[in-house]
Amino acid sequence: MLRLQGEMIRGGTSKCWIFDHRDVVATGVDVDALLLAAFNAADPRQIDGVGGASSTTSKAAVVQASAEHGVDVEYAFAQVGIGDERVEWASNCGNCATAVALYAVHHKLVPIASDTTTVRMLNVNTGARLTGTIPTPAGVAPEEGTAVVPGTSAPGVPVLLGFQDPAGSTTGRALPTGRALDELTGPDGAVEASLVDAGAPAALFEAKAFGLDGTESLTAFATAVPALTLLRRQAALAMGLAREDGPVSHAVPKVGIVARPASYRTTQGILVNQDEYDLAVRMVSMHAPHPAIGLTSAVALAAAATTPGTLAHRVARQTVDGTLRLGTPAGVIATQAVPAPDGASPTVLLHRAARRIARAELLVPVLEGRPA
16 A cells, blocks of 8 residues: 555646655656556546546646746646546646646745745646746735635635647647638538637537537536537547547547527526626536536637637627636636737636645555556
């Protein structure tokens, strides 16, 4: 039985186990084997591990201080399988980055300022650079906060998360195929798609192509998941994310539907009027409807909505200040694109919240001495 120190932090609408890179290396065990055992990934219920048996609660980050110029903290994000002994390292997670920022402040991985502290982060999976700005009044790392985000009523420490120059973060191009509109083949024939890469690669489809209006409940949206899963594989091939004879990552590309704003009720039954947001969206995560939206998906939508010719641009209400309000099952999530001074793609900002839930010593049932 191995012992591993970890910290569980809620970032936005995800829970992320965070581990110090030095502690992981010290186990002498392959990191995939370590996480699979710690989360009990082989069991769809993850009943004998620390996983939560959902895509938003089966996540981890391995963190270390960075020696790279302009970076305080490096983290590797892991999406741990659920009923699947596989760890995905192909993507980033904005909610876990939110948690990493709070972790970095509490573990003194960055000098704490007297008012607010900005943590400069590098996601080593994708090379993405992010910032997380946290209030640190009188130079004290906060334990509690009052910030709330759609998808949970629990308050947390406010974190202003910024995705810097997110375009082409994985494929090198904001439009991986060079086109704003592509045509893929679904179970019922040809379907228009916009394949974008900002924050994460994403395949976006218009809701009406599936007989939907983009404001469906999670249960109603689930009827489109089989078709979207089929289209997702084609999108991965078109974007160069997979080979014809190989598997497609569970993590990328993201896939979902977009539509014009219309009034709807959130999962909690709260009425959202059509003038309260700019773009209706429903996303899939790990082959199931996402209860809100992943932040990397939100960044992709922010980029797509301002790119003429894409499906998101076709149906989104356009704004003049770079703000895009996304209507998700959990409620409205706002993004803001801020022009970059050096000609890079705009920084995308999101207001999030984080809370430290536990510090623990995990007892991990892996074979000691398994090579790292």
